[in-house]
Structure formats: structure tokens, C-alpha cells
Amino acid sequence: MEISYNRIDDLLEAVSQRLISVDFRAIGDAPFHASVKWVVASPEISVMRSRHSPGATFRDHRKVRDGDDSFSLIYPVNSSLRLSHLGNERRVAAGQPIFTRHDAVCEMGAANRCNFVALVMSPSVARSAGLLDSGMIARRLPRSLPALTLLKDYISVLDARDRSLTGEVGCSAARHIGELVRLAVGELTDRQIETDPAAIAVSRLDVALAFLRRDFREPDLSVASMAAAQNISPRYLHRLFEQAGIRFTGQLNELRLTAASEALRQHADKPIALIAMESGFSDIAHFNRLFRKRFGMTPGAMRGRKSEP
Known part of the structure; x- marks a missing residue:
């Protein structure tokens, strides 16, 4: 503060x-x-x-x-x-x-x-x-x-x-x-x-x-690109994530899916494919599969829900 x-x-x-x-x-x-x-x-x-x-x-x-x-x-x-x-x-x-x-x-x-x-x-x-x-x-x-x-x-x-x-x-x-x-x-x-x-x-x-x-919204974000930004090797960064019990891909997908779910509830007129891309996904079919697995519903069904207060 x-x-x-x-x-x-x-x-x-x-x-x-x-x-x-x-x-x-x-x-x-x-x-x-x-x-x-x-x-x-x-x-x-x-x-x-x-x-x-x-x-x-x-x-x-x-x-x-x-x-x-x-x-x-x-x-x-x-x-x-x-x-x-x-x-x-x-x-x-x-x-x-x-x-x-x-x-x-x-x-x-x-x-x-x-x-x-x-x-x-x-x-x-x-x-x-x-x-x-x-x-x-x-x-x-x-x-x-x-x-x-x-x-x-x-x-x-x-x-x-x-x-x-x-x-x-x-x-x-x-x-x-x-x-x-x-x-x-x-x-x-x-x-x-x-x-x-x-x-x-x-x-x-x-x-x-x-x-x-x-x-996380950058579609090409990877361990390699993040390691390069810190001047360390991708292997070392992978090891840091593993030692902390963090799966890089799982963490990245969670951030992207959370952002997509919020956007779906807040922007009723924005195309789902565009929301997926803006959240970091470059493959709409892959996005749909991950979304349904994470939330138990399709992106279209999520869109009908109101935003949390």
C-alpha cells in the first residue's frame, strides 16, 4: 500500500x-x-x-x-x-x-x-x-x-x-x-x-x-522463451517448476481457461474463437476440449452464465 x-x-x-x-x-x-x-x-x-x-x-x-x-x-x-x-x-x-x-x-x-x-x-x-x-x-x-x-x-x-x-x-x-x-x-x-x-x-x-x-496470452509462450528472458536454461527452469510441484503446461492452460471463461460471461457478442485467441489459444478445437474438461460444459454454455459479483 x-x-x-x-x-x-x-x-x-x-x-x-x-x-x-x-x-x-x-x-x-x-x-x-x-x-x-x-x-x-x-x-x-x-x-x-x-x-x-x-x-x-x-x-x-x-x-x-x-x-x-x-x-x-x-x-x-x-x-x-x-x-x-x-x-x-x-x-x-x-x-x-x-x-x-x-x-x-x-x-x-x-x-x-x-x-x-x-x-x-x-x-x-x-x-x-x-x-x-x-x-x-x-x-x-x-x-x-x-x-x-x-x-x-x-x-x-x-x-x-x-x-x-x-x-x-x-x-x-x-x-x-x-x-x-x-x-x-x-x-x-x-x-x-x-x-x-x-x-x-x-x-x-x-x-x-x-x-x-x-x-500467458502470448500464443508462443513456452518454458524456452521464459528461460531465455531470465538468461537461464530451459532445463533449469523446468526443474524449478518440478521442485515446486508445478506443471508448466497445466499452469499455463489454467490461466488461459480462466481468462476465457471470464471473457465469455462478460462479452456476449464477441465470437468464441476470438476469445480463445485473445486468451492465448491458437487451436479452437484444442481450446474446446480443454474448456469442457475443465468446466464440465462447452464455451457456449458458459456464455449464458452471468458474471460473478
Whole structure:
């Protein structure tokens, strides 16, 4: 759930209590507005998605004296940001991650509306990932790096949930995120950093299932195409599904059939063949067989039923 703020002081107080003490300087005379979603909250890793009016968020010399030595991984969502940190002036493009450290002066912002994700990690998490001596702080990182892509996709999956992840669930999500950070630093530095395969597998499976729910209407969707999107082998993705007790074809057909049944009850004048195609089926005879087996009636009979309230 997103929380809205119409006063800068209210936003700063909330961020200070949950993440880190920062300040904000508005640009322009338009009324201030911000919305924040606390995606994950745990002692070691927290994730926040924020949208706010034009301006700059910063930690100046006064702020960095507070002794906070945590780290962040920040990436803009829709538009670029300007970042000033450790003597570097950077333009950070949408989707491009960048590491920052909180014991050094830092400023980021934009002259238009800002939309970004901030992953804040404790010094122990950063140290275990090898971040402190990686040379990656304040460097623009490649958006296409597989581990970073997986990390951003996994955060998007968590962000899609209605509530913030706290308590044991939040700590579990934070552990998975921490392993993905370790994996990313290893790829960036060509180091062999030990990671937990089980935690990474959970993240990959969650992302794969999110892709499946998003793309099930694509007629050519397959394990191979989904694996290619995640830069993993189809065999590995098959194994992830099997270990979770999920049959890919069965899950895909269930999503398509559910979408078709809803469309049949809501669109009385739309041809059944068109509904089948829009739901992801390319063979109408195959669709009819699966539909009757799943619902115990033909698509035409389903059409006569009213939508559930």
C-alpha cells in the first residue's frame, strides 16, 4: 500500500524512521507531493519505492556525521536522475542501478517528477557481498547484467503485492535479495562469491511465475522463451517448476481457461474463437476440449452464465 505525503517534513520523518536520515530540496513552486511504498522491511535490508515532486534528496556533511554506514542500491524507474556522489557527477538512466554509501555526501534528484527504487542494506550485507572493495560504488552499472535484471524483476514481484513484507516474511524476502546482491557483485567483479542456490532458486521461480501471469496470452509462450528472458536454461527452469510441484503446461492452460471463461460471461457478442485467441489459444478445437474438461460444459454454455459479483 502506498502512503501519500503532501508535506516535505512528513516524508523526511517517515524515511528517517524507516530507512535513513535525508533532506530534500524542492525545485519549482508547484505544491509538493510524494507517495512511498515500503516494499520490504527487515533489520538487514529494506526496499522502498518512491515517487515525488521535482527536487533533490541529499545527505550533506551535517547528515553524514550521524554515523550511518549503510549502503543503497538505487535505480530510477521511468526517467533518469542526476547523482552527485564521491566526487562523481552521474546521469543515471531509467532502470540503471547504482550503489551509494551513506557515510559520504550524496545528492540525487531530477527537474521533473522522480520515480525510483531504493534498496538499503546494512554494512554486514554489503561486506558479505564484497561491495566495500569492489570499486562499484557510484559507478553506473550495466542494466542488462543478468543478476541485476533478476534482482530488479524480483523486487517488482514483491512490489506487486498489496502489503509491505515485514516480520518473518520480510526477513525471508530480504535474505533472497541479499543473495541476489551477492550474485550481482560477483558478476560485476568476476569474483567467485559464495551464494545460496536455494534462495536464488526461490527468486527465479517467483519471477518466472510473475512472467507467466503477465504473458500467458502470448500464443508462443513456452518454458524456452521464459528461460531465455531470465538468461537461464530451459532445463533449469523446468526443474524449478518440478521442485515446486508445478506443471508448466497445466499452469499455463489454467490461466488461459480462466481468462476465457471470464471473457465469455462478460462479452456476449464477441465470437468464441476470438476469445480463445485473445486468451492465448491458437487451436479452437484444442481450446474446446480443454474448456469442457475443465468446466464440465462447452464455451457456449458458459456464455449464458452471468458474471460473478
